Amino acid sequence: MTNSGGPAIEVVDLAKAYGDSRNLVRAVDGVTFSVAEGEFFGILGPNGAGKTTTLEMIEGLRKPDAGTITLLGQSPWPRNPAVLPRIGVQLQSTAFFDRLTAREQIRTMASLYGVQPAVADEWLERVGLADKADTRVWDLSGGQAQRLSIACALVHDPEVVFLDEPTAALDPQARRNLWELLSGLTDSGRTVVLTTHYMDEAEVLCDRVAIVDHGRLLQLDSPANLVRGLDAPTRISVSPGQLTADEARAVPGVDDVDADAGSITLRTREPARVLTALAEQQHLAGISVQTGTLEDVFLSLTGREYRA
Known part of the structure; x- marks a missing residue:
């Protein structure tokens, strides 16, 4: 199913606040942007800037206080059963079924979308976990669990993929290998939205990046144009x-x-x-x-x- 030529994601005046009137925290404060189909889009910002809250509202995991979100031509909130099979989500912290092996975990995720076990096994290979297929999830290292999380988000071939700091727990070699995998995600028309604290990662992978802080959008452009505009x-x-x-x-x-x-x-x-x-x-x-x-x-x- 396509999106009739419109943007994959459109966010207008998005807002989310926490606390009461005496201690109000505006996590997202009037953010507006759009992401084209097939674009690799980055959201960058310091800790507490509002990146994850923005993603969670777009994904339909959190209700906005104000503004509108269009995801693949539809509203993601309330939880939209028509949108959910078309997106893949890798969270900062993913809860697995601890007693399952890596193979059992990804096959379970695949089965929820009607995907064959052989496809799930292929994804274990693609993220470098074929040799850990029979290892229980609780025995995986942090980096291995992160790669399994990414594979689970991609196993059903989603149209839009959300990656929240996907390489945070990876060593430099694993990060570079994963970049190669991620850089090819948009080749088949997928849209990817990434948050990361690694600026080199954003420069390598992203077509455009949005820099946010204190819930507000500060700049949005390609990495090259942003660097040129700085005149550093x-x-x-x-x-x-x-x-x-x-x-x-x-x-x-x-x-x-x-x-x-x-x-x-x-x-x-x-x-x-x-x-x-x-x-x-x-x-x-x-x-x-x-x-x-x-x-x-x-x-x-x-x-x-x-x-x-």
Whole structure:
């Protein structure tokens, strides 16, 4: 079933608050965005920014206080039996049947949607858990349980997939392998909505990202456009002993210098000029160059203070 050419998800003036009038927390405060069919869409924000609450309202798990949500052309709330088989949901914390093995768990999920056991077994293979098929869920590591959760969300081939911090418990190798799987989800027309704290993950996977904080939408665009709009300085790091901090500040085109025991980092908006000067002074050994990143955008919008 298709969505008649409209967006897969449309959210208008969405709001959700908790507490009473004396201690009101606006978890989601007037958020509006849409997600196109086949788009890989990211929602980024600090802890407590409203990401998970937004997802739960779109998924039909939580009732909005205000605003409208259209998911695959229909309203997800109250719980809509026509929509549920068409979406897949991976939550931050998934409760499994502890006494089941990984194979039994995913086959049970598959059976709820009329999916054959062989398809469930294929998904165990795709998320790298074939060798853990006969392991009880309570004996899986955190990362293995996370991969099983993702497989369970995808086993019935949903049109829209919601992934809430899917790689949070994974080691770097497992994260990279899972990126390869996730990046192919939209190839067949699926729509994917992702929340993550890993900015590199969002840059690699997402067509567009929405950055939210304190329940409000701050920016929405492609990662590349957001980085370009920031006009962040280029960071050029040189290895210890190449030049002193005072010598670095004297290099033509350098705006600022960060010096520590490990290296000296030059900040500039004229990288070609600075690199030319360093080459002339024969200071290019061990040099590294980093342009602006999505993390720079995120920090410029949300600040650097610790969040609970």
